[in-house]
Amino acid sequence: MKNPKTIxxxxxxxxLLLAGFLFMRGPKPIIEIKAETLAYLGPFPLANTYVSxxxxxxxxxxxxxxxxxxxxxxxxxIQNLVESVLEAGxxxxxxxxxxxxxxxxxxxxxxxxxxxxxxxxxxLLPFFNAIGAVEPVSAHEFRKEAVVMSKSAxxxxxxPSQKTVKFDVNTSPCTFDATPPAxxxxxxxxxxxxxxxxxxxxxxxAIAVVEALYKKDHVGVADPAAACxxxxxxxxxxHYTECLVGQSETALAQLKASGKELGIIAPYFRSMxxxxxxxxxxAIMSAIFVEFWGITALGFFKYLKKFFTISSPINFFVGxxxxxxxxxxxxxxxxxxxxxxxxxxxxxxxxxxxxxFVVALPFYGLEMFVGxxxxxxxxxxxxxxxxxxxxxxxxxxxxxxLEVTALH
Amino acid sequence: MLILGIADLGINLPLLVGxxxxxTILLVVLRLVAYGPLMKxxxxxxxxxxxxxxxxxxxxxxxxxxxxxxxxxxxxxxxEGQALVAQAQEISQRIQxxxxxxxQTDAEALIARARNEIQLERDSAIAELRKEFADTAIAxxxxxxxxxxxRGQHRRLIxxxxxxxxxxxxx
Numbered sequence: 001m002k003n004p005k006t007i008x009x010x011x012x013x014x015x016l017l018l019a020g021f022l023f024m025r026g027p028k029p030i031i032e033i034k035a036e037t038l039a040y041l042g043p044f045p046l047a048n049t050y051v052s053x054x055x056x057x058x059x060x061x062x063x064x065x066x067x068x069x070x071x072x073x074x075x076x077x078i079q080n081l082v083e084s085v086l087e088a089g090x091x092x093x094x095x096x097x098x099x100x101x102x103x104x105x106x107x108x109x110x111x112x113x114x115x116x117x118x119x120x121x122x123x124l125l126p127f128f129n130a131i132g133a134v135e136p137v138s139a140h141e142f143r144k145e146a147v148v149m150s151k152s153a154x155x156x157x158x159x160p161s162q163k164t165v166k167f168d169v170n171t172s173p174c175t176f177d178a179t180p181p182a183x184x185x186x187x188x189x190x191x192x193x194x195x196x197x198x199x200x201x202x203x204x205x206a207i208a209v210v211e212a213l214y215k216k217d218h219v220g221v222a223d224p225a226a227a228c229x230x231x232x233x234x235x236x237x238x239h240y241t242e243c244l245v246g247q248s249e250t251a252l253a254q255l256k257a258s259g260k261e262l263g264i265i266a267p268y269f270r271s272m273x274x275x276x277x278x279x280x281x282x283a284i285m286s287a288i289f290v291e292f293w294g295i296t297a298l299g300f301f302k303y304l305k306k307f308f309t310i311s312s313p314i315n316f317f318v319g320x321x322x323x324x325x326x327x328x329x330x331x332x333x334x335x336x337x338x339x340x341x342x343x344x345x346x347x348x349x350x351x352x353x354x355x356x357f358v359v360a361l362p363f364y365g366l367e368m369f370v371g372x373x374x375x376x377x378x379x380x381x382x383x384x385x386x387x388x389x390x391x392x393x394x395x396x397x398x399x400x401x402l403e404v405t406a407l408h
Numbered sequence: 409m410l411i412l413g414i415a416d417l418g419i420n421l422p423l424l425v426g427x428x429x430x431x432t433i434l435l436v437v438l439r440l441v442a443y444g445p446l447m448k449x450x451x452x453x454x455x456x457x458x459x460x461x462x463x464x465x466x467x468x469x470x471x472x473x474x475x476x477x478x479x480x481x482x483x484x485x486x487x488e489g490q491a492l493v494a495q496a497q498e499i500s501q502r503i504q505x506x507x508x509x510x511x512q513t514d515a516e517a518l519i520a521r522a523r524n525e526i527q528l529e530r531d532s533a534i535a536e537l538r539k540e541f542a543d544t545a546i547a548x549x550x551x552x553x554x555x556x557x558x559r560g561q562h563r564r565l566i567x568x569x570x571x572x573x574x575x576x577x578x579x
Contacts, residue, residue: 070447285431
């Protein structure tokens with residue numbers, strides 16, 4: 001505490017903390033589990049997670065190319081870094097799987113590791129989850145939550161003072177099925193009833209949007225249900241619904257006229273592994289390679305005998321169990337990575353929302369740690385499963401590495 | 409229900425295939441661009457290290473060998489030097505002894521000659537003295553008896569008397 005630098009740092013941090021808390025708090029984060037689709041390239045949905053995955057691939061290829069372009073026996077610069085990482089991976093492979101198998105497993109092991117690692121660390125860059133396309137929200141394209149953004153010069157900005165709007169949809173008038181079938185309703189065919197119900201829900205959503213906008217920005221009418229009461233018979237009626245949707249559209253138009261917009265942000269970049277497709281794809285690749293190595297090492301029928309054997313009832317059941325375990329790996333691989341990364345992203349979003357500055361920093365450090373650990377676990381488990389796959393049943397016990405129990 | 413849940417999580421076949429393709433591209437390109445050359449380089453370096461280690465080992469044994477040889481040579485030279493010194497000492501001792509013996513014999517010869525000469529001197533001196541004494545005795549006796557006896561008879565008498573006496577030196 002005697003050091004003036006320390007005192008200055010602490011005071012500065014506290015001032016930042018306070019300023020952030022008072023002036024820079026953004027709206028409550030809107031958590032989306034699905035990756036937002038930015039555009040459709042034919043049948044292919046270009047998701048933001050796919051964009052960042054492609055970016056990670058690009059970065060890795062460029063770095064790999066630069067590092068290995070002019071190789072010298074005495075390494076320098078970027079070669080040093082890349083080489084030390086690769087050599088550590090190589091040594092681990094050889095130590096775990098032996099010289100011959102280690103060399104075979106190494107490329108897949110290393111690719112899994114650095115791909116996940118770099119993607120996870122790239123996700124901590126500032127433009128992730130912050131810059132994106134605006135997806136407008138209305139009664140038709142409804143979401144439970146949205147943000148009112150200020151629009152200037154074509155760019156929509158979420159200002160610190162803005163809050164997340166939550167739409168409370170009252171669906172109780174729409175539960176037609178729950179009501180006892182009256183004589184008049186029973187004559188309505190089921191298709192008609194489904195249409196009625198979806199209309200009703202649309203109307204209720206429109207009501208929620210209009211009410212929320214009125215409460216927040218004083219646009220539109222205070223009580224859309226009352227305004228449209230004369231338009232139709234009530235919830236479920238087509239004309240009544242149309243009136244309500246019209247009301248909501250008017251409110252949104254008024255909001256737009258005042259230079260604002262209701263919507264959510266679909267970020268251009270989002271952490272690759274927060275989309276379940278990415279961990280699943282890597283898990284599938286890992287499984288494909290493990291089975292491929294197992295088959296090539298033992299032969300097709302001998303490998304199948306690991307799972308399907310009738311030599312004894314016990315072996316039969318053990319084989320079936322191993323087969324199920326083989327499939328379960330896919331799921332555990334996927335959800336371990338997906339869950340960790342999604343949780344990390346949500347943690348960071350929430351921490352930045354609660355305390356915009358300073359406090360979020362340790363969590364960034366934590367996420368760096370989690371990012372590299374998850375990458376290592378994924379790659380290491382692949383390696384271990386590969387070692388198990390190429391070992392025969394007879395020598396199973398001897399070769400089983402300790403890491404299996406340590407990492408499960 | 410399960411299918412619905414999966415859809416809510418966002419599993420999407422085209423996207424999944426896209427990610428698989430992404431991973432495959434990365435794997436193949438890195439394999440070609442980075443892993444292959446780097447592994448070759450690492451193998452080369454490992455080989456180089458092994459070679460230089462074995463070369464160093466060889467050098468070490470060589471150095472030890474030459475060290476041993478040098479030691480051996482030094483030892484041999486030392487032994488040779490010692491032998492030379494010993495030989496020189498021996499020679500010098502012999503020379504010394506020879507010189508001493510020579511000196512002794514020389515001295516003895518010298519003494520013997522001197523003694524011989526002294527003997528000769530004495531003998532001649534004694535003969536001289538005896539002759540003088542005989543002459544004196546004859547002259548004295550001539551004076552006493554005065555010509556009764558001739559000179560020849562006298563000499564014979566005196567010689568007989570001297571031969572009976574202690575003087576036996578050469579005349």
